[in-house]
Amino acid sequence: MSAFDPKSFEKVLLAHVDEPDSHTLGFYLSHGGYEGAKKAILQHKPDEVIEIIKKSNLRGRGGAGFPCGLKWSFVPKSTPKPKYLAVNADESEPGTFKDRVIIERDPHQLLEGIIIACHAVGIRTAYIYIRGEFVHGARVLEKAVAEAYERGILGPKVLGTEMTLDVTVHRGAGAYICGEETGLLSSLEGKRGLPKIKPPFPAVEGLFGCPTVVNNVETLANLPHIMNRGADWFRSIGPEKSPGPKLICVSGHVNRPGTYEVPMGINLMVLINDVCGGVWKGRKLKAVIPGGTSAKILTAAECDVAMDFDSLASKGTMLGSGGVIVMDEKTDMVDGLYNILRFYHHESCGQCTPCREGTGWLEKIVGRIRAGNGRMEDIDLLVEICEMMVGKTICVLADAAAFPCESIVKKFRPEFEERVKGGSGFVPSVSTGGPLVQIGSLSSHNQETRSARAAHHG
């Protein structure tokens, strides 16, 4: 484990967020604000900006970690259609609350990033899609956008140049699926937030059928700093293949939960112990979900890992949105998994059968195990259903439900078995609306069904 001294690490994205006026344009301008955007527009052709960002190896901070410059380069150069930027400020992955800090405390950093991205790709219209619950955040953003228009930072002559850019804050209304990029685009078009099949990818056919870049708030907030300080500076932070500063959100059973800016690749145990003051109440660590609830769980023994895209992938999980959820030794994993599955069942848009039905089945089965009505074969059934969900749907919500389920069941199987053994032995009757049937009283019947099933699988 490498030692990490939070005091010696120079904050970039969160450098000013603790100061009272950090959200105002005056403050931002007096701290070198919009210099990066000016530099990008006046000193670099769009293609050069794309090259700089490619060279910096900035990877998308929304969850997938896709190289930002490469994503931009997929947008067709000459097209008669307008191009759009959709800023993903939906921040709805459980355990994630990093973009909120930028939105509420440093919105001009985001707007400057938007200007740079739009210059690079040749975009004149950008929408910031912010989740409906962030009422305060939307107000702060709207005020920042209005201020920027008044001062000629947005509008027909961006920062006094020939560039034109319109930015609109668009509020969502409470739907996790709108954080998925194509679901977000459907929602922006005024429809139900249903994801669409890819390809065509948004870069070619996105918003209103036109080429569209979808970038996360944190990704865009990195751009001014890269323009100001160069791609080499960016690459000097963190591991070679996923460099840069990273916002990590830590929640759950730690002494100091919060959003922390750390170098990418920080050791997870160092993060928990040195940055967040360790597991609360002097208890031992049991498990960590490292990248929002969609990520596979890590047991305490697996937590000596670097927090970057590739290191976590090599442990079979993901950095995702950087939402670290810490669980202490007293955490009931059956209960925790039930909570996660209820979330995904509630948020499934219902388009694809494996997701619509699968999330519901998983919730019901874990629910009955939790309630003491489970059967031993339920545990394998859960894993089996997860296998039938992954990779079989339009978007990855089904995968996002299956990953935590499969990993928690496999890594904490004894807890599920104990819950089944300690249960009352009741199972709901298979006939709809019928009375509860006790396994004990029908053991011979049950035995028969089981052997019949075994023969069938035979």
Add this chain to the structure above:
Amino acid sequence: MKDGASAVKTWIPVAGPEVPYEATPAAAETGGPPLEFSPAAKKRIQEIYLRYPTREAALLPVLRVAEKEFDAIGQQAIECVAREMGLSPAAVYGVFTFYTHFRREGEGKYILQVCATLPCALRGCRDIVHHLEKRLGIAPGRTTADGRFTLKKVECLGSCDTAPVVQINDDYHEGLTIEKLDGILDALP
């Protein structure tokens, strides 16, 4: 054969100028005259239209205007939005019901949205829900008889570091204890 062909032909609609859908005010069903946007709201809606290349894309923002204008969204507000935007009420209703965060007709003056997702659950949101159930005498999803409070259990509010969290109308209340929450509720006008 010839007769058959002409019979088929009658199924083809006559092409004509596109007429925007005009919803019939369903005053008889919903009670009272149909709702209308105020001139100020109409002006706001015109400004919203300018921000989008299609009329339909303005639907969520216009629903927000309706939510503010009529205090909540019910059948009449849906029809008003549909008339304003030239959409069918069914289309507006379909979009409206996909999202959970609009204020619906019949909900209380204060909507208490308790985050119940994992990070909040790990830090005691269950106690908050139980306390509110007892204090208000209602189950989640219900509204008190005096119309003052609606209690909702909602999914992740994106404020996990300050769990447990309750959103009361527009505002987040973070790092709650039962005492702190009681203080907030007692102070509501």
